Amino acid sequence: MSYERDFTIGLRETQDFHLSLVLRRWWKGAIGFGVVGVLVVWMYLYRLIPDSPPAVVAVVAGIFGVLTAAGVLAALAITTRMKVRDQLGRSGQGPYVQSTRIDGFGVQVRVGKKKAKLPFDRLLRVRETRKAFYLFIAEEQAWLLPKAQMEDVEKESAQLRRIFRAVVESRRLELKKK
Helix, strand or coil: CCEEEEEEECHHHHHHHHHHHHHHHHHHHHHHHHHHHHHHHHHHHHHHCCCCCHHHHHHHHHHHHHHHHHHHHHHHHHHHHHHHHHHHHHHCCCCEEEEEEEECCEEEEEECCEEEEECHHHCCEEEECCCEEEEEEECCEEEEEEHHHCCCHHHHHHHHHHHHHHHCCHHHEECCCC
């Protein structure tokens, strides 16, 4: 069982990766901000309009809480994308081709003249998102396998899932069920 493909890693792929890291860290925080938003609206509506029906206050507070959480997530997404764009611009690094081979010996990646090889037991984690597979080699560093660049996304994704389920410990896998 093996998989081989060249991926072009550019701004969009890098932004998606970093956004997935930030959202994974901050989703509970966004919920917390939403809960605080609910409590603030609940308190102030009863002070401003003491005769407010509880159902109306609950609906308004709930809407405000959802909007607060969504606002926090949107702000995180915008700032993350801007930071990544600025960092890539300053570094002068443009898109690059990442040649990836996954076989029984592990993962081999080549970018230009640089080569890296990692056995499966050294992969920190393998995460699948809607947009890509991320093969983590450190907490905030991974090889990216963007699904948009696959010829047949369903077939290749299923193949990658089969390979990873066969060779990577289940506790280090975060794959879709398909």
